[in-house]
Structures are given as structure tokens and as C-alpha cells.
Amino acid sequence: MSPVGKPHPKDKFTPAEDEKLRVLVQVLGLSNWKKVSEYMGTRNARQCRDRYKNYLAPYLNSSPWSKVDDEKLINLVNQHGHKWSLIAKQFSGRTDINIKSRYALLMRQKERNRQKQESEPEYIQENEQMPIVPQSTTEDLSQQPIFDDCADLFDFDISESFDFTM
Structure with a gap:
């Protein structure tokens, strides 16, 4: 009361x-x-x-804000600070309350976008290539010794296990 x-x-x-x-x-x-x-x-x-x-009031502009209006608002706030009544004079049919509310909305959106970007993992750019095999293992393998006789590797004679006569 x-x-x-x-x-x-x-x-x-x-x-x-x-x-x-x-x-x-x-x-x-x-x-x-x-x-x-x-x-x-x-x-x-x-x-x-x-x-x-x-x-x-019928003279109020209740149409959606355009990208141009948003940019103009941000520029005017950068120039004049939070002098909403002064800034409102630059917008036909927008009140100081409209101006202040729109600016607050733009700042919330900007902050949300910033937080979203910070929380996203960083990915390797397409033109960056990570080596699949370390370079130390890419030596010329043709210089390595080759086993001529596989029998040295196994302790059995293969001809004893299979019948190769046809």
C-alpha cells in the first residue's frame, strides 16, 4: 500500500x-x-x-531490429557510453528503455558466443597433416638383411609335414 x-x-x-x-x-x-x-x-x-x-504509445517503433541498427547502437555506445536517452535520439521511435534493453541483449549474445567458442575443442586444420609413422621408422628397409633360408627361422623340415608329390 x-x-x-x-x-x-x-x-x-x-x-x-x-x-x-x-x-x-x-x-x-x-x-x-x-x-x-x-x-x-x-x-x-x-x-x-x-x-x-x-x-x-502509437509512435513507438516495435519492428524488429536490423543488423544495421544493431551496429549503429554498438558504435553509439562506444562513443557515448551508457547515455541511453542521448542514444535514443538517434533512433526514430525507440525509447531509452528500448535502447538499453537491446544493448543488454546484444551483450548477452556476444558473451554466449564467446563462451561457446572457448568450450569447443580445437581441431587440426585441414591443411595440417600429422605424421602417421615417426620418421625414424621410415628408413630404407631394402638395406635390411633378408633371410635366404626360412628353415633357419623354424625348427622343422616342411617336406616332412606335407606330401609334395603328385
């Missing part, structure tokens, strides 16, 4: 409250937020003004 006894919830505005606020602004205008809040009943003047100006 507020000091004057009216509840001022911090809950999200409902669709019914949004519609009621739009109608009240059409009837009462943009300069009497205290009166608008009295008719709303559950919201104070600041809540009504902020909700309308940041989310409901």
Missing part, C-alpha cells in the same frame, strides 16, 4: 490495464498523469506515464 492507501503493484500490466490506459490517454491527454492514475485505480502517475511512453 502506498502512503495514501492506494495499492501500486509492481506486477506487469495486464492486457486489460494496457487497453484502459490507452483509452484514458486518448481522453485525458499526455499531460495529466495524476488524473490518469486516479481513473486507473491501481497504478500511480509514474507507472502510467512510463508504461504508456515506453510500451504503448
Whole structure:
């Protein structure tokens, strides 16, 4: 409860409250937020003004952000820092809240991509080749001694085991 006894919830505005606020602004205008809040009943003047100006006003640009807009936003933040109201003036129909929220989203995406890249294993590039056999074993094998008589390797006479006569 507020000091004057009216509840001022911090809950999200409902669709019914949004519609009621739009109608009240059409009837009462943009300069009497205290009166608008009295008719709303559950919201104070600041809540009504902020909700309308940041989310409901017909002049707001609610179209998706383009890649060009994102790049422009990042460049402006690099130039001016977090001066959202100043930066918002460079975007037609975007509020300081829109600008701040979009920048925060871009930074979260950038961080997620950075973490993803760090967690991926590094693979050998296609043009890099790992040796399959160490070079010390690739000596010319033709220089090695060859056994002329295999009988020296085995302790039996093969002609005793098989009949080669036909």
C-alpha cells in the first residue's frame, strides 16, 4: 500500500490495464498523469506515464531490429557510453528503455558466443597433416638383411609335414 492507501503493484500490466490506459490517454491527454492514475485505480502517475511512453504509445517503433541498427547502437555506445536517452535520439521511435534493453541483449549474445567458442575443442586444420609413422621408422628397409633360408627361422623340415608329390 502506498502512503495514501492506494495499492501500486509492481506486477506487469495486464492486457486489460494496457487497453484502459490507452483509452484514458486518448481522453485525458499526455499531460495529466495524476488524473490518469486516479481513473486507473491501481497504478500511480509514474507507472502510467512510463508504461504508456515506453510500451504503448502509437509512435513507438516495435519492428524488429536490423543488423544495421544493431551496429549503429554498438558504435553509439562506444562513443557515448551508457547515455541511453542521448542514444535514443538517434533512433526514430525507440525509447531509452528500448535502447538499453537491446544493448543488454546484444551483450548477452556476444558473451554466449564467446563462451561457446572457448568450450569447443580445437581441431587440426585441414591443411595440417600429422605424421602417421615417426620418421625414424621410415628408413630404407631394402638395406635390411633378408633371410635366404626360412628353415633357419623354424625348427622343422616342411617336406616332412606335407606330401609334395603328385
